[in-house]
Amino acid sequence: xxxxxxxxxxxxxxxxxxxxxxxxxxxxxxxxxxxxxxxxxxxxxxxxxxxxxxxxxxxxxxxxxxxxxxxxxxxxxxxxxxxxxxxxxxxxxxxxxxxxxxxxxxxxxxxxxxx
Amino acid sequence: xxxxxxxxxxxxxxxxxxxxxxxxxxxxxxxxxxxxxxxxxxxxxxxxxxxxxxxxxxxxxxxxxxxxxxxxxxxxxxxxxxxxxxxxxxxxxxxxxxxxxxxxxxxxxxxxxxxxx
Numbered sequence: 703x704x705x706x707x708x709x710x711x712x713x714x715x716x717x718x719x720x721x722x723x724x725x726x727x728x729x730x731x732x733x734x735x736x737x738x739x740x741x742x743x744x745x746x747x748x749x750x751x752x753x754x755x756x757x758x759x760x761x762x763x764x765x766x767x768x769x770x771x772x773x774x775x776x777x778x779x780x781x782x783x784x785x786x787x788x789x790x791x792x793x794x795x796x797x798x799x800x801x802x803x804x805x806x807x808x809x810x811x812x813x814x815x816x817x
Numbered sequence: 818x819x820x821x822x823x824x825x826x827x828x829x830x831x832x833x834x835x836x837x838x839x840x841x842x843x844x845x846x847x848x849x850x851x852x853x854x855x856x857x858x859x860x861x862x863x864x865x866x867x868x869x870x871x872x873x874x875x876x877x878x879x880x881x882x883x884x885x886x887x888x889x890x891x892x893x894x895x896x897x898x899x900x901x902x903x904x905x906x907x908x909x910x911x912x913x914x915x916x917x918x919x920x921x922x923x924x925x926x927x928x929x930x931x932x933x934x
Contacts (some may be wrong), residue, residue, distance in 0.1 A: 744927060745907060745925045745927035746925040803861075805860075805923055806864060808859055809857060810859055
């Protein structure tokens with residue numbers, strides 16, 4: 703079945719450092735790809751998404767490009783802040799047997815940014 | 818903007834007790850689902866519903882029941898809680914997609930932290 707693999711954490715960076723969190727996927731069709739963020743004690747929030755090959759999703763300084771040739775959707779940010787400390791989940795959308803959409807999640811990567 | 822509302826946020830149960838996690842959305846979404854989040858496991862789909870009166874099992878359905886009597890509500894029931902059900906539970910909703918790759922955005926509730934002792 704479809705799956706998402708993202709780099710294991712935890713990742714610890716200093717403020718203003720460059721961030722990359724790798725995400726690759728396996729899918730039979732043409733999924734949409736997502737990054738979700740979970741801040742401490744809170745639920746998941748959609749960070750960005752891309753719906754087709756070569757699309758770039760961006761939000762709050764984060765970017766990710768849908769690369770069909772490498773089946774990847776790596777998350778990047780040029781200069782991280784302490785407030786970016788959170789758990790980041792890569793996900794793809796899949797169609798269930800019933801014809802509805804569901805998300806397949808990676809296991810999450812915990813990011814800690816130190817001042 | 819209420820979005821997806823889950824209650825309770827925190828709950829402690831004794832083994833064998835029953836309880837219901839409530840989920841409501843005010844976006845007229847047809848599709849609703851329940852996930853559980855466990856350390857190192859990401860989120861796993863428990864049950865989902867494609868509309869009122871229709872539910873189906875996800876990846877980890879055992880020990881949970883759901884019903885969908887209205888479009889707005891999708892409660893998750895634990896009939897006899899077990900320590901293995903200690904987890905964080907998330908309800909989610911979205912519009913029914915028109916087709917694969919539609920990029921349908923799924924909205925999550927804030928989570929319910931459940932501990933079974």
